Amino acid sequence: MKIKSAEFLKSCTSSEQFPEFEYPEFAFFGRSNVGKSSLLNMLLGKKDLVKTGSRPGVTTMINFFIVNDNKSFVDLPGFGYAKLPAPMRKKFMPLIKEYVQNRKNLKLAFMLVDIRRTPGDYEEEIIAFLTDREIPVAITITKSDKLSKNQRAKRIKEIETSLGVSSDSIFLSSATTGEGKRELLSLITEMSQTSSRTD
Ligand code: GDP
DSSP: OOOOOEEEEEEESSGGGOOOOOOOEEEEEOOTTSSHHHHHHHHHTOSSSSOOSSOOSOOOOEEEEEETTTEEEEEOOOOOSSOOOHHHHHHHHHHHHHHHHHOTTEEEEEEEEETTSOOOHHHHHHHHHHHHTTOOEEEEEEOGGGSOHHHHHHHHHHHHHHHTOOGGGEEEOOTTTOTTHHHHHHHHHHHHTSOOOOO
8 A cells, every 4th residue: 555645634532523434444552652653654654744752641632644535544542651540541441442432444453562561451451342342453563673683583472472362463563664564554455445343
């Protein structure tokens, strides 16, 4: 898939604000600092369509982007590794779950995991929620350039084991080297053609 255009559409803080259209949709999940903005910019071939770095640790906005006038990419909020205060968590997970439940054209979810980190509750809860609703999940390991080839292979295995997923659903990426770009974009093209949910 070639990116011809990519535009920011809107930020939403509640489901009533979600845009309505029939475009195949792709959602990007991950903790803050995982490299989500950088990966989105890398995929879209834009320098700073999605703001990177220096964001507050917790954001509860869902950002919608329109790609090639026929797809939507959605940046879901993430929080850091520090334990989230209960009131914040109470706001945050329901919004994510509402998003997943509402979007009939959601074709695929990317769950980003930093290659140097071990996934925890955040990743497990969201993956379980998506899987229960039969949304395919691509575990996307970010910042592959941070480790040597040998270290990478070891970390991939560890992430695979900790999430209990098969190697088929794991993708390696780096916004710095562009690794994974072609593979992730072809996955998006392929999944755009799958039929929509009817529930
Ligand atoms: P977000 O909070 O998940 O949107 O993360 P950002 O995209 O803002 O990235 C967080 C930090 O990680 C920034 O300092 C980025 O420069 C850095 N970063 C993101 N992706 C990569 C990558 O692929 N390789 C390396 N080496 N650094 C990265």
